[in-house]
Amino acid sequence: MPSIIAALLNSLDIAMLLFVIAVGLNIIFGVLNIINFAHGGLYMLGAYFTYTLVGRLGLPFWPALLLAPLAVAAIAAVLERLVLYRVYGRHVTDSLLLTFALLLIIDEGVRMIWGSGIHVVRPPELLQGRVNFAGVSYPLYSAFVITSGVVLLAALWALFNRTRIGRVVRAAAIDRDMAQTIGINVPAVVTGVFAFGAWIAAIGGVVAAPMRAIDPGMGDKIIIESFIVVVIGGLGSFPGALLGALVLGLIHGFGGRYLPQINLVLPYIGMALVLLWRPHGLLGRRAAA
């Protein structure tokens, strides 16, 4: 029994990080109608900024959690204004190529600025060590990851369903022209949404920094996983991102524990099964964001 609980807790912490990345992808897809490859790069930037702030400048972790995502959001806003807006309304492959190019540029930029070495950031004092939970010894930091995922989930849900900003964004997602007509500044909303998605990705990067190796390949790795989440859950679906992340988290958590011989292919088998059964993902075709 403890081993099942351990696998479950582990699945949850993998799932929460994946959710944070995938939900940003889905929000951006919902409003901008682009599949943002560069999302992995933005996540990586969040982690590298954390390394600079905490590892190099010696700041505590908490201000980094505030500052790094803001910096990444600002970079994203500039990228959107300078480059991305040119491909709106074009075929989706154009935006795929463009954002993939951005990912490569961010990858190389990171290597030029921070070098190709592997870096680590220590968890804050408060979150070092382990807790006992139902007979399982569990790293405190993983508990923090799960908690921040849940908090972010609740905050996003409230934002989109309970506030005026959320309604404006949803309006811009459903019908851009109509939104423009009734006086919504759509270009500003679009820039804001892209920066917001990047902000979420960077939060993922900051949260990941103390538990994962920071290296120039981390953005590529997470984006592949996040695409699997999005395919399973349904592109553009907010609850889909959560469901997909949970499914993939469980596949990793239990697959690695109980089916180690085939853990390599399990995520892809899961993805293939979902696609056969529901080609648009488990919760696809719902209203975006």
Next chain:
Amino acid sequence: MAKNFFALFKSGLVSLLALAVLLPQAQAQQPIRLGGIFIMSGAASVYGKFAQQGIQLAVDEINAAGGVLGRKLEFRIEDSQGKADVAIQAARKLVFQDRVDALLGLDSSGVATGLVPVMPELRRPLIITHAATPDATGKLCNRYTFRISVNVNQNMMAAAHVAADSGAKRWTTIGPDYAFGHQSWEYFSKYLKELKPDVELMKETAFPRFGNEDFTPFINSVMAAEPDGVLISVWGGDLVNFVRQARNLGFFDRDMQVLMTVGAATEVLSALGEDMPEGVWLGTRYWFDAHDNPVNQAFVKAYMKRYKTPPSYNAEGAYAAVYAYKAAMEKAGSADPEKVTEALSDLGFQAPNGEISFRAGDHQAVVGPTWGRAAAMNSDYGIRMLDPVRSFKGEDVTPSVEETGCRL
């Protein structure tokens, strides 16, 4: 104006013609070109960076001392991205387009398995400086392929000695799910069983995907099986992730022998710093502090002066390979690829990790790894040092040519 231009054109044409006549003469003084293939991008690119620095240092030293056979050395590096097909393409480009005289490099067993069989077609010598699969100098061996670095058999023979002396009885492994991880466990099991017939090699092993980010499920399942000893062949950024996650789960607090087969890579040690737990056994193909000979002292000193960090095993392998080519070209009296290939076989020369030679039977250098226990931090380098250190002699850990399955 037009007339002037025509005159200029004519004189240009004349000097071009003159150049064409003189060119064969000049060719004798052309530099000797080396082509390196390493991982230069992505998560493991730090290994490529160290190798590049090692080559640069060797080439600059050799050129400053007059070059090889009176010719300067030049080198060019291509990115393998850790993928076999990319590496093959890179090798073809280096040979056919850049016209390099010799190749060196390869950071992954997967890359080596793909590229080694192509070497007879390329007709250039290749010195492998990092990739460790026994197959490269075993069942896939060929005339053109040499390896200067410690391979899996050699390292696992040494690991088996460390394991046998530790007294632990029940052993399992955590390794990357490709040739390297599986072969490490296979050879470790074989050699340990020979040394200590009463050990138990457990069925509960864990092979997470290479590039896996979350090792927790695998760590949990190995801990649940309660082994006395664990062989860990995870490497690079994966090893950094693994160690930190294992630490969080109390893996290193258990009464358990932990052997990390390539744990003393300075790339990993400098990333982890104090997070590398004290007391675990770390293996490496080369440890800068373990070889008391003038070549090593000069190498470490020059490397530290230039790059402000101790050389990793990958830097040393690449550095030594350049000197191996120098020795072979001087022995052959030529940089002709066929003659150099011939000269490399059975060539002995002084490398930082000692006097080494490429065996004629399989072209594997007879070298041994260094193992040591993670000890106190060295604050200048920001890495844990090894203490005690055990350096294994090549002759003691290299299996016979018959055992490797190589037929040249």
